Amino acid sequence: SAVISQKPSRDICQRGTSLTIQCQVDSQVTMMFWYRQQPGQSLTLIATANQGSEATYESGFVIDKFPISRPNLTFSTLTVSNMSPEDSSIYLCSVEEGGPGTAATNEKLFFGSGTQLSVL
Amino acid sequence: AQSVTQLDSHVSVSEGTPVLLRCNYSSSYSPSLFWYVQHPNKGLQLLLKYTSAATLVKGINGFEAEFKKSETSFHLTKPSAHMSDAAEYFCVVSDPYAGNNRKLIWGLGTSLAVNP
Numbered sequence: 001s002a003v004i005s006q007k008p009s010r011d012i013c014q015r016g017t018s019l020t021i022q023c024q025v026d027s028q029v030t031m032m033f034w035y036r037q038q039p040g041q042s043l044t045l046i047a048t049a050n051q052g053s054e055a056t057y058e059s060g061f062v063i064d065k066f067p068i069s070r071p072n073l074t075f076s077t078l079t080v081s082n083m084s085p086e087d088s089s090i091y092l093c094s095v096e097e098g099g100p101g102t103a104a105t106n107e108k109l110f111f112g113s114g115t116q117l118s119v120l
Numbered sequence: 121a122q123s124v125t126q127l128d129s130h131v132s133v134s135e136g137t138p139v140l141l142r143c144n145y146s147s148s149y150s151p152s153l154f155w156y157v158q159h160p161n162k163g164l165q166l167l168l169k170y171t172s173a174a175t176l177v178k179g180i181n182g183f184e185a186e187f188k189k190s191e192t193s194f195h196l197t198k199p200s201a202h203m204s205d206a207a208e209y210f211c212v213v214s215d216p217y218a219g220n221n222r223k224l225i226w227g228l229g230t231s232l233a234v235n236p
Contacts, residue, residue: 004163042210042226043164058223092164109156109224111163 002027006093006112013083013119020079021115023093028073030096033109034066037090046091049076083119090114122147124213126227134235139183139198141230143211146192153194154212154224155185164210170194181205206234 003026013019023032034046047055047068055068069077080087093112127142145151155167168179175187181204185196194211211227 042228043224044226045223094164108166108169109164111165113161113163 002029002095002110004093004095004110004112006115008115009113010116011118013117015084015119017083018079018081019083019117020077021091021093023076023078023112025074025095030073032070032076033094033096034068034076034078035092035094037092037114039089043092046078080117083117085119088117088119090116122151122213122225124211124225124227126209126211126230128230129228130231130233132233132235133201135203136200139196139201139205139232141196141209141211141232143185143194143196143227144192145194145211145213147213152214153185153187154214155179155183155194155196156210156212158208158210158229160207167196167209201232201234203234203236206232208232 005024007022011019030050032049034049035043036046037043045058046061046066047057049055049068049070051070051073055070057063065081067079067081076093078091092114094109096109123146125144127144131141133139145153150172153170156164157167158164167183168177168185170177170185170187176184178184183196183198185194187194196209198205208229208231210229213225
């Protein structure tokens with residue numbers, strides 16, 4: 001099973017600033033996912049990050065607001081740009097079971113413990 | 121379009137009594153179904169998954185779920201609740217034929233409280 005370290009675990013930020021969240025995996029993985037979990041809501045997929053290519057964003061999310069880096073098979077970052085109070089949420093990094101060369105089964109996801117962001 | 125509905129936003133049980141968390145889904149295909157658990161200040165963890173094999177699926181920590189196609193349900197049960205079961209539970213549906221861009225559709229979650 002993959003172990004995911006996500007930093008920071010929580011932060012309080014001022015309106016208009018940006019925060020970069022880091023996600024480190026203890027094994028090489030093909031696909032990494034970034035989710036948002038707003039208060040009282042379920043998980044919403046922001047984007048899928050594959051190493052060596054541009055991230056694929058879901059409807060309602062754009063690269064200018066949530067730029068993502070995926071420099072290698074064990075690491076990714078998500079930046080929340082020009083923050084507003086509406087961005088206050090938990091942000092979660094996730095990976096699929098199975099590394100490079102294996103079929104993406106979407107059968108099992110491993111999650112980091114999340115970043116709780118509060119924007120004042 | 122696929123969807124998933126968790127019928128109870130909050131369930132409260134006494135320790136040692138059965139747990140039932142209800143989930144209904146809507147899917148055009150034979151779906152894959154999952155239950156995830158989220159303990160406070162911890163990451164989400166897969167409890168169990170159904171992928172067109174046995175309709176009764178056993179998971180970790182004594183939980184199990186039964187896939188009932190006629191009722192489009194995938195309820196999560198446990199015979200005897202433990203204090204450590206208190207957490208948020210998410211029912212999730214996935215279309216196995218949607219290709220590389222397939223997404224997981226998450227329910228809104230059910231908060232389980234276990235009273236001593």
